[in-house]
Amino acid sequence: MPEPLLELRGVNKSFGVVHVLHDVDFAVYPGQVTALVGDNGAGKSTLVKIIAGIYGRDSGDYVFEGKKVEVHGPRDVAALGIEIVYQDLALCDNLDIVENMFLGREETSRFGLDEVTMETRARETLASLSVRTVKSVRQSVASLSGGQRQTVAIAKAVLWNSKVVLLDEPTAALGVAQTRQVLDLVRRLADRGLGVVLISHNMGDVLEVADRITALYLGRVAADVPAKDVTHSQIVELITAGRSGDLGIAENALTADV
Template sequence: MTDALEPEFPRSTDTAPILQLRGVNKSFGVVHVLHDVDFAVYPGQVTALVGDNGAGKSTLVKVIAGIYGRDSGEYLFEGRPTHVSGPRDVAALGVEVVYQDLALCDNLDIVQNMFLGRETRKGIVLDDMAMEERARETLASLSVRTVKSVRQSVASLSGGQRQTVAIAKAVLWNSKIVLLDEPTAALGVAQTRQVLDLVRRLADRGLGVVLISHNMNDVFEVADRITALYLGRVAADVATESVTHNQVVELITAGRSGDLGIRDVAAASI
């Protein structure tokens, strides 16, 4: 087992993690993808999950989301060990994932997309008025002003507006944690600004936010903490203010930066 430095989780006595993974391992056949991974998400904080391609970010997110099971390790939610057998169990806990493809239907409007598969009914018919009102309230609570009407077709929205709708859909169900997979990928400057402001507002509302991103500028702008993965191992889990841009890049590409990171990088590469 590779000797890595102890993850530097916050020591505040009044802030406990909503979600915590301890010693998680995951393999696919003979390929060991996650090695004793510790990961935590705190209320009111944005945790950036960074790493090179193949570092294990996607696998870790899918373990959190219940898509993949764990070979070993603990899954704790609000301090209690939790059995997760699939995405429905995770959604019931209050964990929502916004994937890079957004999973929106272009032929439906905003309201229909936000309630897709979870429609509100009045008797045997859909309660369109109630769903429309909840959609408006959710967008307003997130200070979203770029959408003119909740009855707009998603096909007519810009990339930034689509991302906004996908995030609003995730928080509509009283979520406690939202995981965002590359939310600013392929967006222009103005649209990126809108999405990053929304990410920060989610944390300010008390949600735990996980930001998966390759964009270090985005990470340093909105993240409170950074967890860097290197070849399936946690190279560091640190407060954003305690590291530099160059240190994070070194952790991502080499697993170590000065005194920070995996002690035996050569062994970790085997």
């Protein structure tokens, strides 16, 4: 097993009296899709927001490429090469694909915005991801389908030579064909050597593209296993009960003294 690209060790997080994450260990490996699964309220979003730098940690280490790093906000995280594609995508409908991909990081020349460089790079990135479904890179994002919008959001994350990409429910609102396209894209990201985190409720998607599965249960890691070692029903048990056979949390999670 290679070194993890990104690793969280023993992370705890409380909001007031509510202890949301208990000593969570989470690792993302290069070239692999790590699925983060768990029921509503298991702590997935909190964990993602800690990785994204939106929330701080109460304790625990943030390790990137083997070195402990201090992150104080989303900008620090982006500087490390970690990109998050949120569920609501956060694209500007009134801007075109190129403008959206470079939003906040526009290339400039002496005369202002460098549209030639930006369009060329956007084309290269989309082509390298084998995205051929958009009609024109100068199409406004409002005219794209759900799958195309997801594709643009992912391509935007890849554009910045990022090393880790987190995808929050990328297929939640998509039809069958579009889900297919996005899952292929997720797989290709990992094949390029990126560390990919897939947050999903859809076990079919998870089993299809994930290499590793990390299941959260009530703020604890119930299991961190290779995807090929578990079955659909085992994952569901890990999500709903925190254990499945000899996998999972040993005792009742609510009273366990970890």
